[in-house]
């Protein structure tokens with residue numbers, strides 16, 4: 001089998017290594033080297049119930065994952081993830097990941113974000129860096145053996161889809177200004193979250209949602225877009241929000257705001273002595289509701305903190321083997337919506353990146369593959385290349401349109417509409433505001449002052465933004481990370497996943513029901 005993997009973070013590399021181990025041929029594509037992906041930023045650890053776990057079990061891990069996701073996920077898939085997690089850790093260990101160890105050489109474990117049990121295995125404060133380093137080395141070994149071919153410096157342009165089957169993908173090379181088709185038996189999309197759509201988040205700016213937005217326009221279904229996790233305590237550094245680890249609160253740091261001359265320890269006042277240790281989304285929401293700037297303090301210092309977008313539970317809809325609704329197209333890692341439901345336990349996202357990558361590689365290996373039909377896409381590739389050439393030829397043109405201003409507007413609309421505390425009217429207003437940008441972007445305006453990629457990414461990003469806002473409008477309840485001021489409680493009728501579909505130039509949102517019956521909104 002020939003497998004094309006887009007994205008070389010932990011999910012993409014897990015898929016690549018597993019596929020190479022299965023003796024499949026891998027092409028791994030990314031604009032940057034693995035060392036620059038968001039995966040490197042992961043700090044706290046990765047979840048699995050290991051031998052040293054105290055008062056824990058795989059059943060508990062699965063139950064906590066299902067509960068934190070507000071029971072939106074399929075139980076079988078979550079149990080499978082938690083059962084396989086210890087084996088995935090051994091796989092990483094054998095690959096050379098340096099986990100912190102006890103004196104008897106067993107792995108150290110701690111409790112992280114939203115968990116009462118110690119099931120997070122860690123590597124000091126740099127779990128992501130450790131895993132990426134070991135995986136990069138492993139990929140290199142397979143490159144030398146000719147099993148993995150890396151193509152760095154290429155940006156995804158579109159998937160090569162015909163009759164609901166995927167045959168490969170088209171990439172843009174900013175050096176040669178050329179579109180490059182890559183054909184394969186299967187494509188695994190491992191392109192991370194949608195951070196850039198919201199401006200300043202804790203994650204990588206490289207993950208802009210373009211790939212997800214473009215695939216959506218090409219008929220790929222998305223799911224649970226309204227569920228976005230905010231990290232409660234972050235500080236601004238340049239264009240990013242940097243997290244202040246939750247563990248400082250278990251070491252005695254306290255949250256407060258100032259009311260004239262005195263400090264209000266709002267979490268302790270509302271939830272008692274354990275108030276500062278409450279779950280991620282609850283603390284984030286309480287901070288958002290405070291009347292003034294919130295600070296985190298210990299005996300020596302006091303730091304102003306703000307919640308910021310951290311993790312996307314929503315993304316590309318996949319089945320238990322990570323296949324999308326398009327044959328031959330798979331999605332893994334943070335790009336896929338799976339396992340986390342309405343909220344994600346700290347440490348689970350890295351485990352799902354590894355698990356989903358390996359699962360998809362197996363599914364591809366056992367699948368049928370697609371017959372190569374390169375000639376089918378020749379007219380399409382030529383047509384799209386003409387569009388790229390047109391942008392290039394406009395380099396002297398000085399019009400009024402600014403892609404940078406449009407992106408800023410998009411980010412402002414999205415962060416306002418999809419704030420921690422949401423409201424139906426604000427969400428509707430955000431959709432109207434986004435519609436005016438979409439009308440402009442539909443005419444394919446060109447800004448010669450920015451790169452070709454920065455021009456062509458905006459329309460799919462805006463469509464993805466609209467689908468997200470519509471999903472949040474349609475979920476008329478509060479559940480997990482989605483909090484609606486106008487519908488503050490959870491409703492049994494919404495114990496379903498939202499699905500977004502793009503058909504006949506319209507976005508449709510519906511809620512997944514066992515019967516397959518669909519209702520919902522179309523715009």
Ligand SMILES: Cc1cc2nc3c(=O)[nH]c(=O)nc-3n(C[C@H](O)[C@H](O)[C@H](O)COP(=O)(O)OP(=O)(O)OC[C@H]3O[C@@H](n4cnc5c(N)ncnc54)[C@H](O)[C@@H]3O)c2cc1C
Pocket residue numbers: 006007008009010011012029030031032037038039040041042043044045046047127128154155156190191192193202203204206207208210211243310311332333334335346347348349350351353
């Ligand atoms: C600060 C921080 C700390 C975290 N700490 C933890 C933790 O301790 N434990 C935990 O479990 N989780 C943690 N997470 C979450 C976790 O790191 C991510 O969910 C996980 O690393 C995602 O991996 P991924 O491979 O799916 O995506 P990424 O690592 O984001 O990789 C995405 C890939 O897609 C590529 N790509 C993007 N756009 C394009 C494009 N247009 N064309 C082609 N390729 C593209 C990128 O180059 C990259 O290769 C943390 C996240 C952050 C931000």
